[in-house]
Amino acid sequence: MTKEKFELAQIEKQAELAKNEDVDETVKAPTIGVRHWQVSILFLLVWLAYGIRVSLSVAIVAMTDPTASTNPNVPVYPEWTDKSIILSAFFWGYVIPQIVAGWLAGRFGSKWFLFGAMGVCGSMCILLPSMAAGLGSKGVMINRAIQGLCQGFLFPNTHHLLSQWVPPDERSRLGTLVYAAGPFGTVIGMLVTGWISASNFGWPLVFYLYGGASLLWSLLCLIATHNSPLDHPKISEAERFYIEHSLGHSEGKPNLRTPWKSIWTSLPLWAILISHCGQNWGFWTLMTEIPNYMGHVMNFDIKSVSVFAIKRKPFMKYPIMKFQNSVLSALPYFVLWILSFIMSFISDSLIVRRILTVGTTRKIFNTIGLLIPAVALIFLGLTPADDPNRAVSLLVVAVGFNAGIFCGFNVNHVDISPNHAGILMGITNGISNIFGIVAPLLVQFLVSDEADPNQWKIIFFMTAAVYVGADIFYISFGSGEVQKWNDDPDDDKESKTP
Incomplete structure (x- = not known):
């Protein structure tokens, strides 16, 4: 008997014992498995999505301030007086597809919707500097509304994938790992955007980087993301049984x-x-x-x-933070x-x-x-x-x-x-x-x-x-x-x- 078949037999035995003896036992699973890889891909997705979302909030300062960058050749638009409208444009598109996106995910799976949405969103990031130069603030509004429309597909589809891959006993920590990527992406987005915008590179590089990273993620999604354990070609039988048994999907469910x-x-x-x-x-x-x-x-x-200033003591020489x-x-x-x-x-x-x-x-x-x-x-x-x-x-x-x-x-x-x-x-x-x-x-x-x-x-x-x-x-x-x-x-x- 191979190791994998032995693990599967042990899991099936535990499940049968728990059922027959009416004992509330957790079926044991491989500690690290394919489900963690799927969750890691979703972590990168949410991290990038929030970085894209927050980047303009920081970059728009440099976009409208001629003194923000050390490079005088970086384009700036001090005549823009509609910054608050520009910043709200993302949500014009974001709220539109949410319910439909969730319905489509449940009916057809999430992989292709995530691939397409992030691919288009990344492409719009790369185009944003050109649209700003050619169409002004209205071009940025259109660009951000399309980005928002694309990102409106992300969280319903992410939630659907979590429902297919994450067992109930791991739901808090794996679900948190994915959605906590939001504030992590916010932190990185603020720091990186602020540094690049003030540097010799200038603010356009921010959108080229996030756009390029989004296109790379789309490629990763195409290769490595799967709609459910049943669709994954390399998942072990032991892990697939564990996930599907925990979720009650062991026989597969029709639409x-x-x-x-x-x-x-x-x-x-x-x-x-x-x-x-x-x-x-x-x-x-x-x-x-x-x-x-x-x-x-x-x-x-x-x-x-000074924030949280540390008081100096005669025998200590702490710098003020x-x-x-x-x-x-x-x-x-x-x-x-x-x-x-x-x-x-x-x-x-x-x-x-x-x-x-x-x-x-x-x-x-x-x-x-x-x-x-x-x-x-x-x-x-x-x-x-x-x-x-x-x-x-x-x-x-x-x-x-x-x-x-x-x-x-x-x-x-x-x-x-x-x-x-x-x-x-x-x-x-x-x-x-x-x-x-x-x-x-x-x-x-x-x-x-x-x-x-x-x-x-x-x-x-x-x-x-x-x-x-x-x-x-x-x-x-x-x-x-x-x-x-x-x-x-x-x-x-x-x-x-x-």
């Missing part, structure tokens, strides 16, 4: 009719949706408006002020990225060891991800203008502990309906990003005087209230159980716990 009525009337889905909307409201408020608050209210010059603009902007998202891994391992450990149910674990970490930032925002609003160090600390807490949502609602779509996870992500991601657009616009409406701390208190307290309200709704109606409409829309059997 199921989408239970639209059951989906839209499902309270667990609405709990995810409300949480997702609250998350995007707070995330984009912080992303877009905190620099204005720090500059106008706190009089915070992040190019020169100073942070440049891009580094300080990236710091909260770096903390978020680190905390996301810590929380994901704790979350999966609680589930695997049967200490808590899937639903309870999701609610605990969702609460960490929303309520701690809410408290930090309240204290941020009460922070006096002469205490910038405290303000930065609270900002790091508000963004960093938001990592809890990766083990909360963000993977909950797969818990409640593995077969329709792509569609569910399309629904919540599409609708929630509308709030990501509205929230910064509301700040502009309410904050007429950017130097007035009382007006900023309204923003921080309102955002905290949104976080709290979203979490309360999720705690009340969220679930970790597979819903009865997951397998058969016409089947009235009870929901089952994964």
Whole structure:
């Protein structure tokens, strides 16, 4: 008997024993396998996607400032007065395909949609400098809207692939690995874009690099990505059995009719949706408006002020730590990225060891991800203008502990309906990003005087209230159980716990 056949026989034996003895046992799997390679490819996808998304937010400063680069030959457009519209253009396309993308993923698989979407997105990145030169700001808007349209396919298809490849007991950490690539991509994007834009190379190189990397990823996707373990030609029988047995896909499933009525009337889905909307409201408020608050209210010059200054002692010669603009902007998202891994391992450990149910674990970490930032925002609003160090600390807490949502609602779509996870992500991601657009616009409406701390208190307290309200709704109606409409829309059997 070969080693692979022996491992498969052992896994089948464990599964049969667990079934016959009615014991809740986890079927053992190869520690590292093809599923981890598939997840790693998705990590690179999300990393690049967020880098592309955030790159223009930093590069547009250099695009409109003749003194930004050391190279006088780098093109600049100081006459552009519509920068805020340019930055919002990405979302014009992003919200459009979400639900359809999820439906297509469930029906035809994700590989070709990811390949095409990232290929077109990368090509548009490469074309952006030319469109800026030939069509001005309107050309950049068109370019970014097309990039957004392409990226609108990414997360529903990514969620669908996770539902096919990731067993429930590994869902928190592997799902977090993929989606935590977002803040990691934000950190790298801010730092790299800031450095290149200020260098002799100039801002166009940023888009050539991200565009080229996206095309390379598309090639990797074409070669190495597969829609499910059943489609993978080199996966071991032992690992395939483990994944499919864990997910209940061991016999393969035909294309199921989408239970639209059951989906839209499902309270667990609405709990995810409300949480997702609250998350995007707070995330984009912080992303877009905190620099204005720090500059106008706190009089915070992040190019020169010392942050977390270490007091000198007679026997110690510590340098005072100073942070440049891009580094300080990236710091909260770096903390978020680190905390996301810590929380994901704790979350999966609680589930695997049967200490808590899937639903309870999701609610605990969702609460960490929303309520701690809410408290930090309240204290941020009460922070006096002469205490910038405290303000930065609270900002790091508000963004960093938001990592809890990766083990909360963000993977909950797969818990409640593995077969329709792509569609569910399309629904919540599409609708929630509308709030990501509205929230910064509301700040502009309410904050007429950017130097007035009382007006900023309204923003921080309102955002905290949104976080709290979203979490309360999720705690009340969220679930970790597979819903009865997951397998058969016409089947009235009870929901089952994964």
